[in-house]
Amino acid sequence: MVMTMGELWTQVGSLMATVVFVCAIIQQYFPDPLRGHIDRYAHKLTGFLYPYITITFPEYTGERLRRSEAFTAIQNYLASRSSIRATRMRAEAVKNTKSLILSMDDNEEVIDEYEGVKIWWTSTKVMLNNKSFSRYPSNDEKRSYQLTFHRQHREIILETFIHHIMEEGKSVEKKNRQRKLYMNSSKNEWWHKSNWRHVPFEHPAKFRTLAMDPEMKQGLINDLIKFKNGKEYYEKVGKAWKRGYLLYGPPGTGKSTMIAAIANFMEYDVYDLELTSVKDNSELKKLLIEISNKSIIVIEDIDCSLDLTGQRKKKKTEDEEDKEMKDPVKEAEKEEEKQSKVTLSGLLNFIDGIWSACGGERLIIFTTNHKEKLDEALIRRGRMDKHIEMSYCSFAAFKVLSMNYLDVEWHESYHRIDQLLKETEMTPADVAENLMPKYEGEETDECFKRLVNALERGKEEAKKKAEEEAEAAKEAEKEKEEKEAATKKEEESSIYTAENNGIKCNGVATKEAKENGHMENNQNS
Numbered sequence: 001m002v003m004t005m006g007e008l009w010t011q012v013g014s015l016m017a018t019v020v021f022v023c024a025i026i027q028q029y030f031p032d033p034l035r036g037h038i039d040r041y042a043h044k045l046t047g048f049l050y051p052y053i054t055i056t057f058p059e060y061t062g063e064r065l066r067r068s069e070a071f072t073a074i075q076n077y078l079a080s081r082s083s084i085r086a087t088r089m090r091a092e093a094v095k096n097t098k099s100l101i102l103s104m105d106d107n108e109e110v111i112d113e114y115e116g117v118k119i120w121w122t123s124t125k126v127m128l129n130n131k132s133f134s135r136y137p138s139n140d141e142k143r144s145y146q147l148t149f150h151r152q153h154r155e156i157i158l159e160t161f162i163h164h165i166m167e168e169g170k171s172v173e174k175k176n177r178q179r180k181l182y183m184n185s186s187k188n189e190w191w192h193k194s195n196w197r198h199v200p201f202e203h204p205a206k207f208r209t210l211a212m213d214p215e216m217k218q219g220l221i222n223d224l225i226k227f228k229n230g231k232e233y234y235e236k237v238g239k240a241w242k243r244g245y246l247l248y249g250p251p252g253t254g255k256s257t258m259i260a261a262i263a264n265f266m267e268y269d270v271y272d273l274e275l276t277s278v279k280d281n282s283e284l285k286k287l288l289i290e291i292s293n294k295s296i297i298v299i300e301d302i303d304c305s306l307d308l309t310g311q312r313k314k315k316k317t318e319d320e321e322d323k324e325m326k327d328p329v330k331e332a333e334k335e336e337e338k339q340s341k342v343t344l345s346g347l348l349n350f351i352d353g354i355w356s357a358c359g360g361e362r363l364i365i366f367t368t369n370h371k372e373k374l375d376e377a378l379i380r381r382g383r384m385d386k387h388i389e390m391s392y393c394s395f396a397a398f399k400v401l402s403m404n405y406l407d408v409e410w411h412e413s414y415h416r417i418d419q420l421l422k423e424t425e426m427t428p429a430d431v432a433e434n435l436m437p438k439y440e441g442e443e444t445d446e447c448f449k450r451l452v453n454a455l456e457r458g459k460e461e462a463k464k465k466a467e468e469e470a471e472a473a474k475e476a477e478k479e480k481e482e483k484e485a486a487t488k489k490e491e492e493s494s495i496y497t498a499e500n501n502g503i504k505c506n507g508v509a510t511k512e513a514k515e516n517g518h519m520e521n522n523q524n525s
């Protein structure tokens, strides 16, 4: 029967403890130079009695800020192995709960083998000293994996096996991975380890179904592929492996849909960052550190999250502000809010400060309806490398929607729709809504008719609006002209009065006024 490492430890442990104890006693009676020799021999003796090496892989590195990649890789690697040998396992549903992955439970041990070498894996969970009673899961637990092997296999383990588990773990992760959509929470409950909460990411958007200019779409796809394969390139040019996109355009033109399509194409997780819930710059930094690689950080409607000076934007009516000023509690809260806020410089730091490079393969995407409102510093190249305009529906985009929603490649109304789309502006969201059958079995003809009607109505409305605007502009011009004429008249009359005053009232008229007056009189006569 195979002896487990636990049993081995028990047997060898007491012997080693004795050796260490005896050595410590003996050392006291010898002068300093001899102690070094005793130490060396003691190590040799323990090595002889216990010829195994143990490597520990803790779950968190860097003051618990970030989960160790090695730990995750081992977890995934073991998930594919421990199912055969571990007796206690933990099950987790992945990929729309269609399959289960089994990983070894805490304080469990499995035996592994690599090229004929026996390896012991132990998973350990240690509770740190936390005496207070709590009904919430504790934050003070330390998990780690221990890899134990005979020291004669040191080379093969350190040189090839560890590399093998990292690769294997990553490929298992890729196969089983349920991508996640993360959001930052405004309430920071202390029993949560992370500032991010997540749900499975299941948006069905794809580039194929995204309605936009085909050339632009292909350009973006090429850009993404280049980014994905660009690890060495980014290293060579000494740039952090990240890329920023700014998506701008009117509401309903597909900005959010495009983000989902990018996430699906790249197979990345999505971190939806709600800036207004972030207390201050340092919290923003903490959130950044927790973001994993292969991810998209999304900040939607960036113009609503920060204003140009970097002050937090919070629209409040005057009434509300008045009330708050009278309420001392609210006033105190307001004071605190003033002290704790994300600034523009904090955000810039988040995007490309030193900390932003503590992870790789990340896309940062901003969306806005008003590009012109954004600070130049925020959207300059290097921060937002590619600016993508999502515009009103073109005919090419319409054809994609027609295929998506009705499975139709050509229809007799296409020509009319093409013409109407050139004459009027309609968002892809509105086009899609008109194309979508409204009841079971609705004919495609009906759907196209609805779209044509909507476009014609839109054209009429736009025409009417343009006429009204032209009328208003004409009215304004007329008003302006009248105003100018009135001002001119007023000026003239005041000059006339001044002249008269100059001559009559003062008795001593200015030379200039007199001359002007005479000249005018002469001209008149």
Ligand SMILES: Nc1ncnc2c1ncn2[C@@H]1O[C@H](COP(=O)(O)OP(=O)(O)OP(=O)(O)O)[C@@H](O)[C@H]1O
Residues within 6 Å of the ligand: 209, 210, 211, 212, 249, 250, 251, 252, 253, 254, 255, 256, 257, 258, 368, 369, 390, 427, 428, 429, 430, 432
């Ligand atoms: N270009 C597009 N291709 C395919 N579907 C689209 C497109 N644009 C809009 N839609 C459809 O319209 C809906 C709204 O689009 P989406 O939420 O992506 O717009 P948005 O640009 O993010 O708007 P907002 O600026 O208001 O956030 C989507 O659910 C999608 O079905």
Ligand SMILES: [Mg+2]
Residues within 6 Å of the ligand: 255, 256, 257, 300, 367
């Ligand atoms: Mg959106």
